[in-house]
Amino acid sequence: MALQFTDADFQEAWRELDEPQLEGEWEIFTETTGVKIYRLYRKETGLYEYKVMATLSSCSPEQYADVYMDLAYRKQWDTYVKELHEKDCDGQKFIYWEVKYPFPLANRDYVYVRERRDLQVNGRKIWVVLARSSTVSQCPEKSGVIRVKDYKQSVAMEDDGAQGTKVFMNYFDNPGGNIPTWVINWAAKSGVPGFLKDMQDACIKYSNYCKNRK
Template identity: 25%
Template sequence: MKVGEVALLEEKDFLDFKNECINDQGWTICYEKSSCRVATKKNSQSTFDVVRIQSDFHDISAELLYDVIHDGEYRSTWDTAMIEGYEICAVSHNSDIGYYSMKSPPPFKYRDLVTQRAWLDYGRNRDKIIINHSVNHLREPPRKNFVRAISYVTGYLIIPTGPSSCRFYYMTQSDPGGNLPAWLVNKASKTMVPQVIKKLAKASAKYDKWKAKNQPSYKPWLYPEQMNIGKFNQNDIGIFDAKEALIASANNDEETIQEHAVDVDNRIDLCPLQHDIMLLMSIGGVFQAIFFVAAFSFVYSITPARFKTGEKKGSNRISQILLGCITCIVGTCATIFFVLLQVRVYSNYKKIQWKDQTMPQFCLFTIFYSALGSIIGTYVAIILFCTVTIILLFGIGA
């Protein structure tokens, strides 16, 4: 298996990959905690180390994990680093060529890859292997504002250890291209890997429920007849020179970025917004909508009858008090949620260099508009809340 070369892998290629995963000779362990181990190894292929991850999953079967890794549509729901991913063409019944792009921690540029992937499933309760390496497909030339990374070899080995448990290996030797400083790659391999393993475990736990609603019988990695992408054409494969590709991608100032300028430990979601911000916006919005309706109804109910067109009789005092109490409770909830939202927005705002052009526009849009919305919503809610409370305390209809 050679970088740039499209080939039909033989069983020996898969077994060689497996042996590299399970053989500890020559590997240096750089992280080991709980059921997760990270090891590195040097070779002449690249200045970047080979990185191997080993983890035991006690409540995830080999078949389930194999499906989760293969399912590109599902990956877009849990892989927060992923920007885009799709298959370009089918090489054989167990091999394809695909495109994948990913985010990088600001202020580094995004990366993408074009790889040939091959897989071998020995059957239920038996080993499963997926391997890929970079190729040059003419339909996917290097994109503007992306750095083309190189996968010398990347793959997964899944070994069943029981009916609902397995041992998982991930091994890769990749060059991210550009001028990524060594400290970033070294630190990322040690600090981010455990987070990725946890995320993979969570994704596996939710897969069956998701798949039941999303083409449950569609699994082309198990049923080759379901592959509906174009066939491989050798004329679409260009010459691939790893050194030239790396030189072409090196024209940037990434190597000058200092370690203190990048928060690698917390970059797994990449967007500066935390997941709970959108949840707070939704919940706060619901409470605020209910609050506005209740506040309007309350103010209308205490308005003297002479100011109401066509209405001579005032509202019942008990109903006014009840409506006022409901308004106060909902108003309190709305105010709390919007204050929390505002705190979350600005706690993230301080961490980000907003002049960075690589920052996702979605994050910029959401940060500023959620901040603006939270400010307006908070103070409008506070004013209405205070008004209703004062009226309620100092006399209804006075």
Template identity: 25%
Template structure:
């Protein structure tokens, strides 16, 4: 009996070591779900859950400052972000950090959602590449009547300037929409959100650059 117990202890110890040394969530491979001349959209499992993480990569014909100006203007968000019900800045901590409230215009019969996130802006001084982290802060603002607060949302924008004055844009996000939504519907909505937002972005940055040309030129001259 002692030998049997010792053997069981050794087996349990080996299993525990193996579990401790293994990653909690192995990142799955990206799977292509949409491809066009300038845009690709991919999905993968998010942290072992049934929800997907989505990544879109788009080549834009625009200056880096024009793209940044578009992304930082919350009031213009509703003009191009897919199913946006509007957005506003709650608090800014100088240029590199802003808390933003947004509404998601969910399709019937779903209830509209709202989000509260912090955007963190960082730029590499050598490559000029910009990363905008998206961090969830659902408790930063009171919940609104008639809306479902998104409990988990995050990701990033990455802007890489190209030698021909274009910008390679990467938009990667994950999220739990909250409330009761079938998983397949939530994952489909996530793909459509990234795909349509990025498809709208080229026209949006052109329109924004034209309507806000003075602001964009001021950014250009500040470099």
């Protein structure tokens, strides 16, 4: 199986847990209770890359990592999921994900690889999940659905010292097509905090979900 992510990729993902690296033209985009979002304009695409700092209560970072990785469970709590499952292509595991977009916009779908590592770093325990888009011939594009071909996301989590979880997220995707600016801004400004809140609620209910699944 081809190496998808390196040790350096994982180190880059967690090193901003203490303080995000905001050199260059990063700017504060929005700040709500427990969530701060920065953005960087990428001239080559005309889109923004985002960095998110957040504190999530109620659950441990290991629990959040388990919820984040559980595709079957996400289909229950994430209302924007149209289709989500893992595929095995030539010995390599890929994830297919179709996202619902508001009418009249076309849905988007992703084919991506991901990896989770639970790291020990100078006495700290840090959970990291990396994901990025991949081209797979066994996952042809669907009629009426726009394939997102440029996507990356990294998430790093550790205990916040107060029975909660400190989170750093870095992400970018190019949804393609003609999407109104207000939709993109809403997705970043409201959608990201909303997703984190939904994941927090899902984490609280996860143990019962696992019991009922058995």
